[in-house]
Amino acid sequence: xxxxxxxxxxDRRTGELVEAALIDGVSRQEVESTESAWRPFLMNxxxxxxxxxxxxxxxxxxxxxxxxxxxxxxRGLIAYRMFGVxxxxxxxxxxxxxxxxxPCRIKEQKGKEQVYVDFVATAPWNSPSLVEIxxxxxxxxxxxxxxxxxxxxxxxxxxxxxxxxxxxxxxxARNCGMTDLGNDKRKEELRxxxxxPEQAAAFLR
Amino acid sequence: MKFSFDKEWLERHADSDQNLEIxxxxxxxxxxxxxxxxxxGDPAAEPRVVAFGRLINLxxxxxxxxxxxxxxxxxxxxxxxxxIEHDPVYIPGPRTVYQLSTALDLPRERMLQLSGNMLVxxxxxxxxxxxxxxRSESVEKLSRQEHRALEEFVRYLxxxx
Numbered sequence: 001x002x003x004x005x006x007x008x009x010x011d012r013r014t015g016e017l018v019e020a021a022l023i024d025g026v027s028r029q030e031v032e033s034t035e036s037a038w039r040p041f042l043m044n045x046x047x048x049x050x051x052x053x054x055x056x057x058x059x060x061x062x063x064x065x066x067x068x069x070x071x072x073x074x075r076g077l078i079a080y081r082m083f084g085v086x087x088x089x090x091x092x093x094x095x096x097x098x099x100x101x102x103p104c105r106i107k108e109q110k111g112k113e114q115v116y117v118d119f120v121a122t123a124p125w126n127s128p129s130l131v132e133i134x135x136x137x138x139x140x141x142x143x144x145x146x147x148x149x150x151x152x153x154x155x156x157x158x159x160x161x162x163x164x165x166x167x168x169x170x171x172x173a174r175n176c177g178m179t180d181l182g183n184d185k186r187k188e189e190l191r192x193x194x195x196x197p198e199q200a201a202a203f204l205r
Numbered sequence: 206m207k208f209s210f211d212k213e214w215l216e217r218h219a220d221s222d223q224n225l226e227i228x229x230x231x232x233x234x235x236x237x238x239x240x241x242x243x244x245x246g247d248p249a250a251e252p253r254v255v256a257f258g259r260l261i262n263l264x265x266x267x268x269x270x271x272x273x274x275x276x277x278x279x280x281x282x283x284x285x286x287x288x289i290e291h292d293p294v295y296i297p298g299p300r301t302v303y304q305l306s307t308a309l310d311l312p313r314e315r316m317l318q319l320s321g322n323m324l325v326x327x328x329x330x331x332x333x334x335x336x337x338x339x340r341s342e343s344v345e346k347l348s349r350q351e352h353r354a355l356e357e358f359v360r361y362l363x364x365x366x
Contacts, residue, residue: 007210010219017216022208062228093227119230128224138215140227149208167226175222188232188300204214 002027009087009136020087020136022146026094030084031071034091034123042124045131060129061165062121070096070119080118083146085139093139095120097147099154102161106179106194114159114194115151117144129167140168144176148200158200163190177203232299255293256334256358257319262290263355264309266347278308296321315362333361 002025008017023030042063074080079100085093095117102116120143126134147160163184164172169191172178178193195203265275272290276283281301288295289305297305302320306313317323319334340354347355 003206005208005210007208008212008215010215010223012223017212017219022210024206024208060226060228061232062230065230096230117229121228121230122226127226129226134223137223138219140225141215141218141222142210143227145210146208150206153206162229163231165226165228165230165232168228171222171225171227172229175218175225186298188298190232193229 007085007142009085009092009138009142012133012135012137018087020085020092022142023084023086024081026082026084028071030091031067034094035066035068037090038124045124060124060127061167065119065121067094083143085142087136091123092126092136093122093143095143095146097150104159104161104194105181105192106196109159109196112159113156114161115147115154115156117147117160117162140171145204148195148203157197159195159197161192161194163187163192165190252338253319253331253334254296254321256338258290258293259338260319260358261305261309263347263351264311267355279304311359312362333358
């Protein structure tokens with residue numbers, strides 16, 4: 001069963017903050033509808049790029065993800081939660097988190113429980129690697145703030161962890177203030193970031 | 206659960222957040238999330254993972270390589286090479302699978318599926334993997350039967366790409 005909370009995104013066309021919904025417990029139907037909106041936009045954008053002779057530009061690193069499979073893979077598992085941000089009648093971002101099985105790695109909180117962000121991504125029309133001006137900004141901030149609040153609710157005091165794709169490292173290091181623990185050999189050598197309770201408090205200030 | 210978001214806080218950070226990618230997760234195609242170190246959502250994965258380990262073992266021995274030779278050629282740790290060959294629930298990362306596939310000249314996408322990194326849509330792969338795992342029970346030396354099993358399975362993997 002899903003729950004909706006009010007949040008806000010910035011509409012880049014008007015520069016105004018507009019109301020959006022944070023969905024806790026994205027349904028199969030919502031994931032299907034999201035993929036059927038995201039996939040054609042992505043393919044059309046890449047095709048337009050190719051026609052314009054810009055095919056050498058890197059597409060978003062998560063272009064190949066299929067959220068239907070991710071949703072199916074965790075169906076019925078209570079440790080996993082899928083969140084979405086809906087605005088303007090469409091899903092603007094999705095996030096899958098787990099609340100077990102990923103103990104903290106930073107020395108001062110090593111072994112403690114945390115919320116681990118398995119996957120997070122914005123809609124392709126919000127991806128700066130794909131479009132010149134994204135439709136909405138703040139999708140990432142809303143989703144990471146969601147992970148932090150869930151961590152607090154679970155008694156993990158705001159501790160969260162994730163493996164950033166290279167194009168997103170700046171967001172987690174600079175804008176979220178997470179600790180960069182370097183390349184993780186166990187996870188495709190992606191950089192692993194972790195947030196302490198102090199960093200979580202600073203992030204939400 | 207209800208969540209709360211301060212509008213002023215969002216407004217304050219809107220400019221610095223724009224034009225930044227936020228994707229986190231994994232490079233690999235449709236990697237199945239793991240719970241407590243085991244694959245989830247794909248209960249059929251385990252026999253394939255056994256077959257993956259056996260395939261690496263036989264392919265290595267066919268070349269007359271030691272575990273150390275395999276680790277060096279694939280640029281992975283010896284301890285990981287041992288786990289890959291002997292731990293039926295251990296799933297190596299996609300990068301490791303790519304490196305093993307290159308070193309042993311095996312088809313990469315099929316290896317990702319066998320290793321439990323990708324969901325398998327082809328039911329026959331699961332059947333072939335189980336058959337291979339059953340036929341290739343470990344012995345000290347690569348027997349003619351193992352050799353044949355290995356050849357047939359690799360041929361199947363290459364043909365069904």
